[in-house]
Amino acid sequence: MVTEELARGWMSVPSLLARGNTMGCDVADPDRRAELLRRSARGEWIGAFSGSEPGAGSDLAAVSCRATRDREEWVIDGEKRWTGNAIRSHFILLLARTRDPAPGEPRSAGIDRFLIEKEPGTLPPGVTATPIDKVGYHGITTFTLTISGLRLPESAKLPGEGFRDTVQALNIARVHTAARAVGLARGALEDSHEYLLERQQFDHPLADFQALRFAVADMATEIAAAKALTYQAAAAIDAGDLSPTFPAICKLAATEMAVRVTNQAMQLHGGNGYTTERRVERYWRDARLTTIFEGTSEIQKTLIADQLLGRRR
Numbered sequence: 001m002v003t004e005e006l007a008r009g010w011m012s013v014p015s016l017l018a019r020g021n022t023m024g025c026d027v028a029d030p031d032r033r034a035e036l037l038r039r040s041a042r043g044e045w046i047g048a049f050s051g052s053e054p055g056a057g058s059d060l061a062a063v064s065c066r067a068t069r070d071r072e073e074w075v076i077d078g079e080k081r082w083t084g085n086a087i088r089s090h091f092i093l094l095l096a097r098t099r100d101p102a103p104g105e106p107r108s109a110g111i112d113r114f115l116i117e118k119e120p121g122t123l124p125p126g127v128t129a130t131p132i133d134k135v136g137y138h139g140i141t142t143f144t145l146t147i148s149g150l151r152l153p154e155s156a157k158l159p160g161e162g163f164r165d166t167v168q169a170l171n172i173a174r175v176h177t178a179a180r181a182v183g184l185a186r187g188a189l190e191d192s193h194e195y196l197l198e199r200q201q202f203d204h205p206l207a208d209f210q211a212l213r214f215a216v217a218d219m220a221t222e223i224a225a226a227k228a229l230t231y232q233a234a235a236a237i238d239a240g241d242l243s244p245t246f247p248a249i250c251k252l253a254a255t256e257m258a259v260r261v262t263n264q265a266m267q268l269h270g271g272n273g274y275t276t277e278r279r280v281e282r283y284w285r286d287a288r289l290t291t292i293f294e295g296t297s298e299i300q301k302t303l304i305a306d307q308l309l310g311r312r313r
Contacts, residue, residue: 003176004227007183008190011286014183015084020046023169024091024115028159048089050080050145051166057082058299060095061108061163065147067096074114074157074298076126076150081179082293084140086129092116092145095162108163114156126150136285142171167244172237173294174247178230178254181290185223185258188265188283192216195269195278214266219261226254252300255290261289 006014025036056062074125076096082209085093092115099110118124127150129143130175154161158165194218206212235248236243249306262284266273273280 001022001179002021003179004183004186004230005270007180008187010139011180011184011290012137014176014180015137015140016046019048019085019089019171021176023049024093025046026113026158026160026165027115028155045090046085046219047093048083048085048263050083050086050092050094052080052082054079054081058296060166061111062096063111065096067098067112067114067157069098073153074152074154075115076147076152079146080145080147082132082142083129083145084142086139086145087216088120089118091118092223093153094102095166098157112157112162113160113165114152115158116150116152116156124150127252135288136282137289168242170294171200171242171244171247174251174300175230175233175237177290177294178226178233178247178250181254181258182223182227182230183284184287185219185226185261188262188280188287189216189223190269191278191280191283192219194263195272199270199272202227204270215268219264222257222261226250226257228279230254232257243307244303246302248295250302251294252297252304255287256297258287258290 003014003017006017018171020039020040021045022040024045025033025040027036036045051060051063053063053065055064065076065080068075068077076094078095078096083092087177094114094116095111096109096114098112101107101109116124116127121123123129126148130146132142132144188256193207195215197205199206229250233246236246262280265280266284267276269280272278275281295303
């Protein structure tokens with residue numbers, strides 16, 4: 001609910017929630033874990049997730065960034081892409097390969113999570129960051145990280161199975177992204193409502209023209225349906241349902257809806273919508289990203305179909 005309301009104003013703001021919200025708290029020591037959870041709740045433990053690479057995006061099992069054991073330290077080498085908030089964060093949660101899969105193991109075997117603690121505004125020695133110039137989502141600076149000889153203590157490797165735990169975390173992230181998409185679409189609809197009442201053409205406000213009224217009705221209906229689905233998926237997770245199906249369904253439905261609704265909102269604004277004078281162009285640019293990050297729409301369809309039909313190959 002908080003995410004949706006903040007996204008109504010600016011999608012970059014609730015994205016900071018996704019970089020807190022207990023991320024980076026999964027350390028082995030229970031006292032340290034409790035401390036980090038308290039800091040996360042206070043907004044004093046905001047991180048960056050570094051999973052994707054130039055050759056590993058939708059195929060996260062293709063991670064090649066390497067973590068090599070050197071006595072009581074880990075040495076990290078590789079290149080990561082799409083790491084948002086890397087410099088301003090308190091930590092970077094990084095996926096790296098500690099070993100190659102054994103014969104018969106899945107490709108994801110040997111991938112682990114590492115917690116890189118740092119001061120906000122800095123990068124640790126051995127890490128350089130190059131900003132990526134994005135179309136939208138300008139409130140979060142996104143980087144390509146080049147890592148060479150980064151040394152981490154043994155405790156930086158988090159417990160659990162890195163790939164499996166990351167995939168399970170994505171279930172929550174996808175519902176969060178669906179809420180962002182709903183908020184974006186609401187913003188576009190509400191701004192369109194104001195504009196149609198304000199703008200006069202042919203001696204009438206645009207709100208008097210049936211074609212435009214029907215467009216608004218369609219937008220409102222799509223938003224209501226996606227919102228209900230998103231809240232239902234969130235309730236299922238709270239009830240302990242770890243299946244990826246519902247998060248994938250709500251993410252697919254809400255983000256594709258947001259693209260359609262924000263596109264229609266720009267059309268309703270006419271030429272004024274294609275300027276930076278109105279917020280609608282920002283909603284449109286940010287909505288387009290929601291169908292890509294946290295797994296593309298095609299990945300969501302794959303997850304849904306695999307759950308329903310099984311994996312054929």
